[in-house]
Amino acid sequence: MSAVRTIRAPRGSTLTCRGWQQEAAMRMLMNNLDPEVAENPDQLIVYGGTGKAARNWEAFERIVETLKVLRNDETLLVQSGKPVAVFETHERAPRVLIANSLLVPKWATWEHFWELEGKGLIMFGQMTAGSWIYIGSQGIIQGTYETLAAVARQHFGGSLEGRVVLTGGLGGMGGAQPLAITMNGGVGLIIEVDERRIRRRVDMGYCDRWTADLDEALRWVEEARQKREPLSVALLGNCAEVEPELVRRGWIPDVVTDQTSAHDPLGGYVPAGLTVAEAERLRSSDPEEYVRRSMASMAAHCEAMVAFQKAGAVVFDYGNNLRGQAKAAGFDEAFSYPGFVPAYIRPLFEEGKGPFRWVALSGDPEDIYKTDRVILEEFGRENEGLARWLRLAGEKIPFQGLPARICWLGYGERDRAGLLFNHMVKKGELKAPIVIGRDHLDAGSVASPYRETEGMRDGSDAIADWPILNALINTAAGASWVSVHHGGGVGIGYSIHAGQVVVADGSDEAEWRLAHVLRTDPGMGVVRHADAGYERAQQVARERGIKMPSLGIGMDAGNGRQGG
Amino acid sequence: MSAVRTIRAPRGSTLTCRGWQQEAAMRMLMNNLDPEVAENPDQLIVYGGTGKAARNWEAFERIVETLKVLRNDETLLVQSGKPVAVFETHERAPRVLIANSLLVPKWATWEHFWELEGKGLIMFGQMTAGSWIYIGSQGIIQGTYETLAAVARQHFGGSLEGRVVLTGGLGGMGGAQPLAITMNGGVGLIIEVDERRIRRRVDMGYCDRWTADLDEALRWVEEARQKREPLSVALLGNCAEVEPELVRRGWIPDVVTDQTSAHDPLGGYVPAGLTVAEAERLRSSDPEEYVRRSMASMAAHCEAMVAFQKAGAVVFDYGNNLRGQAKAAGFDEAFSYPGFVPAYIRPLFEEGKGPFRWVALSGDPEDIYKTDRVILEEFGRENEGLARWLRLAGEKIPFQGLPARICWLGYGERDRAGLLFNHMVKKGELKAPIVIGRDHLDAGSVASPYRETEGMRDGSDAIADWPILNALINTAAGASWVSVHHGGGVGIGYSIHAGQVVVADGSDEAEWRLAHVLRTDPGMGVVRHADAGYERAQQVARERGIKMPSLGIGMDAGNGRQGG
Ligand SMILES: NC(=O)c1ccc[n+]([C@@H]2O[C@H](COP(=O)([O-])OP(=O)(O)OC[C@H]3O[C@@H](n4cnc5c(N)ncnc54)[C@H](O)[C@@H]3O)[C@@H](O)[C@H]2O)c1
Ligand SMILES: NC(=O)c1ccc[n+]([C@@H]2O[C@H](COP(=O)([O-])OP(=O)(O)OC[C@H]3O[C@@H](n4cnc5c(N)ncnc54)[C@H](O)[C@@H]3O)[C@@H](O)[C@H]2O)c1
Known part of the structure; x- marks a missing residue:
């Protein structure tokens, strides 16, 4: 119906709706679609794959129109991003009630969802996209920060000062790791195979410095650890090579985790021995061989993590399924360390x-x-x-x-x-x-x-x-x-x-x-x-x-x- | 914890809780477990397989205790039949909020449900069992009555007077059919293979008379039809034999449906040519042969229904999956007539x-x-x-x-x-x-x-x-x-x-x-x-x-x- 447009929530103390609750819902819906906030605002996508704020532009307009006239004893109902009804309720009731993406369990598959989405009948709401309270990547940093703070509390008296955290991955979510480590006072060594990703994080100020030289990286880390100064060091390398090497050297960090994209052995994880460019070529020329190598590398990677654990490090999984993949690749002890939620x-x-x-x-x-x-x-x-x-x-x-x-x-x-x-x-x-x-x-x-x-x-x-x-x-x-x-x-x-x-x-x-x-x-x-x-x-x-x-x-x- | 007991809701106008809403919730919970109402009150089962009113007797007691002291600005939360929390809300809020049997879709199978039920963590709430508003078999009769009333409205100017309804099954739910037909003014011919089931329905006054003689049944039906008098006649017989015979004779009713237990080809439907006793023997001696015959009979049964439809009768499925079974048995035209909800x-x-x-x-x-x-x-x-x-x-x-x-x-x-x-x-x-x-x-x-x-x-x-x-x-x-x-x-x-x-x-x-x-x-x-x-x-x-x-x-x- 309507053409693509740039959305930005109104600011200030002037009310354009009949109450601040309606006004807030309207501004937060708009804020979710602000180009500073949303990943792909033209398609109403806020974050998390295809998490949307409204079904389509027409639905967006109707929601805004309705919020502008909604009384303080009325409630708007939103079904998968579409404003389907307004009923009279009362002053203490919510002004908006939202149900997104819900399916009868037997039909709760991506395939059926996509079929319904194709017909314009449903919308993927992710978590805070369809409920109008996404606030940008602050949330990701803070989740990682909070997890590391819990590690600090549980094992190191409340701070990571003078502690070394070893991890992998500086991608979309993993990129928050160096900052979350230093914000907790710790020293981070983050292994990432893709130089562009490293540069981006250093440029943004999320990561302090980087090198491709393991010895240099370890020197920097040791210095900071001894001075009890926060520092994040990115090392250009592959976890499946570097971590077993560290084990061999007997270099044991205090904390080990991982945010390489292990959940996806073809499109995500990069096998040992390959540069990113080589990995890309193998991916398309021989995907089966790629997956075989990727799985073997994940087993080696996970095995090193278990070795760190045996040597006294605090080790946990960060929800990327590295343990599952390593186990599938034949490493029986993969589930030796816990997931981050239970831990x-x-x-x-x-x-x-x-x-x-x-x-x-x-x-x-x-x-x-x-x-x-x-x-x-x-x-x-x-x-x-x-x-x-x-x-x-x-x-x-x-x-x-x-x-x-x-x-x-x-x-x-x-x-x-x-x-x-x-x-x-x-x-x-x-x-x-x-x-x-x-x-x-x-x-x-x-x-x-x-x-x-x-x-x-x-x-x-x-x-x-x-x-x-x-x-x-x-x-x-x-x-x-x-x-x-x-x-x-x-x-x-x-x-x-x-x-x-x-x-x-x-x-x-x-x-x-x-x-x-x-x-x-x-x-x-x-x-x-x-x-x-x-x-x-x-x-x-x-x-x-x-x-x-x-x-x-x-x-x-x-x-x-x-x-x- | 507690022994089995007989529950009966208090009557009268004396309040034992702090408000009528709490009192009503308490009495309705108890009423669901009244032996006059519940199928199996000892196990807290109200109806519909294993539909329960409370998780166990301890949970039942705690719910009652809590309702007795619950304030008019508090709300009790019930999770699968167990009273898990009370929070302060306000006067216009519900006094009780209930969630029963809900599972994350990927785990939404009977197997996982039973596993959780075995651990005492979940309860099957059916529809009105776990929500404390079951009122006995009145609901079943009325649903059937209302469906037939809709048939009457759509096809016969609002009444079944002078109209003949042919159907099968006088079981738990199907037994409501004769009464629902006569309450709509019509004449019913209901085929049932089990004499005990027929006698029960006649004794209860749900069905007017019965016979094992098709000619006699048709005579009674014709008489009532001509006099435009309501009458229900049960015929001892098998749908898969009688209905094809009626087609051969060119005897066409006005309405045809079915409530034999076609959803279950082994435990439910009785194949043509067998008495109930013979069916029981074959069921245990050769279940595969039983299912083979049962499916063939359902195809014949459904084929007769489609023939009635072609000859001008109003035909619909009553949610027992006869069409699906007949189609599986090779009768391609099975879905010629609609289900009762869409129709x-x-x-x-x-x-x-x-x-x-x-x-x-x-x-x-x-x-x-x-x-x-x-x-x-x-x-x-x-x-x-x-x-x-x-x-x-x-x-x-x-x-x-x-x-x-x-x-x-x-x-x-x-x-x-x-x-x-x-x-x-x-x-x-x-x-x-x-x-x-x-x-x-x-x-x-x-x-x-x-x-x-x-x-x-x-x-x-x-x-x-x-x-x-x-x-x-x-x-x-x-x-x-x-x-x-x-x-x-x-x-x-x-x-x-x-x-x-x-x-x-x-x-x-x-x-x-x-x-x-x-x-x-x-x-x-x-x-x-x-x-x-x-x-x-x-x-x-x-x-x-x-x-x-x-x-x-x-x-x-x-x-x-x-x-x-
Ligand atoms: N709450 C949680 O449970 C949670 C939070 C954050 C991330 N995760 C998981 O962490 C993973 C990473 O998420 P993301 O958004 O950062 O993914 P991403 O794909 O954007 O980034 C993954 C990074 O890992 C790098 N990498 C791949 N293989 C490598 C290897 N062998 N050695 C070194 N680096 C390698 C890639 O180059 C990439 O930069 C995902 O599996 C995600 O599901 C889970
Ligand atoms: N709302 C709905 O969609 C709805 C409502 C009521 C019933 N149903 C369906 O109707 C069916 C019947 O329900 P119920 O509770 O009465 O089941 P039930 O098992 O108690 O009764 C079925 C009856 O059919 C008889 N029967 C079986 N095969 C026969 C045959 N070939 N010829 C004649 N009689 C035969 C049995 O002897 C039995 O009395 C079920 O499949 C149920 O799911 C659906």
Whole structure:
């Protein structure tokens, strides 16, 4: 219907809708499609393969038109990126309810999805694309940062100072590794086979320096380690060659992981002995031989990682399936080290911690810096990793689109943060309202057996009741918009997840919303893990007053035995 | 934990919880497990294979205890029949939110489900079992009645008077057929191979008389047809023998369908030429031969149905997969006649019509009779089929557990009915509040490509965004409890569906809830069908004022072009 156009969210404190919740939804939808934010805005693609913000341009227009006239007691329904209905609800209800990409399980395949997509009937929403709360690559850096912070807490007393992290891959997501390592105070050695990728990361300031000479790299690393100075060094090389060589030399790092694209043995991983150019030629001339070599290299790569582990290093998988490939290639001990969620993220999930994020509708970076300071004051003393992240994010991370920030907060923290922001808006300390949301990758909002719910203690990995309950309770507890998606992160068939966003516009009504939904939402994370038998989650529920009838937690005041 | 016990919901107007919504949820949960209602209450099984009301007895107890103390600004979360959390929400929020049997699609198989069930982690909720609004076999009779009423409307000017319906099967669900035929004024000839099944239906008063003599059966049928008197005749025989014989004789009924258990060629369908006893022996001695004969018989059976159709009869499939089996057995024309949803039910769905039901918490049948009269007055004049159903249901249908009624109402009718009931409670005309709910098999609440969403005009059969949006909007619009389930009706992997229940307790708050949720809920049915291209649904949306931005319906007053 409409031609391609450039979208940029309005800034400032002038309301063009009938309320700030509608205004926020409209601006965040537009912000997702801002060329600074979206990977391919012409096709409405925000990130993550084909994760879209609206079904098509006509749907986008209709959504915007509808949000402009939507009353404060009405709710807009969006079905896979298309605005299908408006119903009268009430003031405390969400203004928008979204369901994206959901399929009856038997038909939940990419093939059927593509067929429906071809007919214009469905849209891939990824996680934050179709739920209008993507904030650019800040999220990727922060996830890696937070994982390494958890490693630091668990093994090194809270910091990576004087510790060496060895890893591979400086691609789309892996490129965040050097910065995440140095932000945690550590020294990183990152092996990457593609010189262009290395140069890009060095040019962007994500990586400090690079070399093709292993001895030089090791010298730099050793120096920084001894001085306990943060440093990231990229080494042009192949993990499957360099890592076994390091093992042979007895050079053992403190932490080892990997973000080469091991999930794809043909299009992704580069076998030992080949330059990138040679790899490209072999890929097309003899793909079978390519895959054979690639699998053998992954086995050698993984074997070196297991050797590091045996020599005392902390080793974990970063969700690229290197272990699976190595095992398939005949290396039986591949699963000796754990995946990152069970190893490092789950303990955070147990406290309802996850990627809390917020956006300044004013468009003014100053608003975010002010919130940074408030968060730092409120939580910085008790949380050193958080404090370091906020300081460094303020220095190092460029804003994309509307200024935004991300940091991991848990149950009892998110509502405090939300109320602080609302207070700042009310007092006029910020120039416009703040939008508060999160990734669908969160403590209690996702069922994804190959990622977020891998290896749950009770075996409940595949149970999808939880994300649905999360969406329902957030709808009942004051979210401004709520979304349920299928297939984000790991693809169609592999995950069900929910999102929520709430607006701090300084009103009393917003205060009510924030105080409630920023408890129910992380609360679901605590409950989901407590129910699965995680003791820390049960303790958090007990200490922070979450009611769990099935565990007899928090129900003492009236457990019904005295009831009528 | 606890021993098996007999459950019966409290009756009367004494509140034992802190509000009528909690009280209603508690009584309806208990009512689902009443031995008069449940198939196997000892195992908490309500109906439909293993459809349960609570995970186990401990969970049942905890739910009841929690409901007794739950405040009017709190919400209980139930995960597969277990009460996992209570959160503070607000007065207009649902008191209970339920998610049952949901699995990440890739793991959505009976095998994985049973594995999780074995570990005590999940429960099969069917449709109304796990959502606490099952009302006994009334629902089955009424569904069959409504299908035949739709046949009557479409083909015979609104009544089956003087019309002959030929069908097969007097089993669990099929046994409702004779009564549904005579309630529509028609003459039924029902072929059933098992004499015990026939006797049971005659003894219960569902079927008028029976014979093993085809000529006698035809004589009775002809007489009744000529006198235009309702009559149901069961014929002891096998469809695969009798129906081809009727074709040979040129005896053509007006309507033909079938409810033999054709979906199961070994355990269900009985091949031609065998008595039930002989069939049982062959089943165990030579199952392969059994299936071979069974498939051949189904082909002959289906072929006769197609012959009736060619000779002018109205023929439809009743969801037992006879067409599929006949086709597999080599009968190419099997799919000559349509399934019942696309043929008869979908036009009702287009108007948001579906199985609206209500229950008298007083326990007094008089309360239901009074509501019957009010519904009759309000809708009877414009809806002859509804009027006949209500009169006959009052006479012929025994109550099971709490007195209840079911009838199909559409968008614009359900809220009227709900408000009338609330008014009656307020005025003291009824002894206690009325609970209003529905089956998950409804216009806008289910995605099930082999049943309710078979053959959608735009091919969107498998898109499950709709039931999720239904649950979310009902949560935002005043439902007392809301549920989302997987696998009801057609089994794990094959459906996603949602339920909602709302309580008319005579309060102003209830009035608000009823006025809103009884619009959003059937409204989703209209919207889902309008979006899929059904003209009648688009017309209903236009006429009755549903707003559909994507179709430009109802948005004229402010489509945003004039907006800020
Ligand atoms: N949350 C998570 O679980 C998570 C997060 C980030 C990344 N990942 C996974 O990590 C992998 C990387 O993601 P990406 O977006 O950066 O992929 P990408 O394809 O953009 O980058 C992969 C990089 O690895 C390099 N590489 C390939 N083979 C190599 C070898 N043998 N030695 C050295 N370098 C080699 C490539 O040149 C490329 O730069 C993927 O498998 C992804 O799924 C998972
Ligand atoms: N909404 C729907 O789509 C819907 C509704 C009701 C029933 N059904 C389907 O209808 C079928 C029947 O359901 P049910 O619960 O009554 O099953 P059931 O197994 O209880 O009863 C089937 C009956 O058919 C009889 N029968 C079997 N083969 C026969 C033959 N060749 N000739 C005559 N009688 C024969 C059996 O003796 C039995 O009494 C099932 O396949 C069910 O799925 C679908």
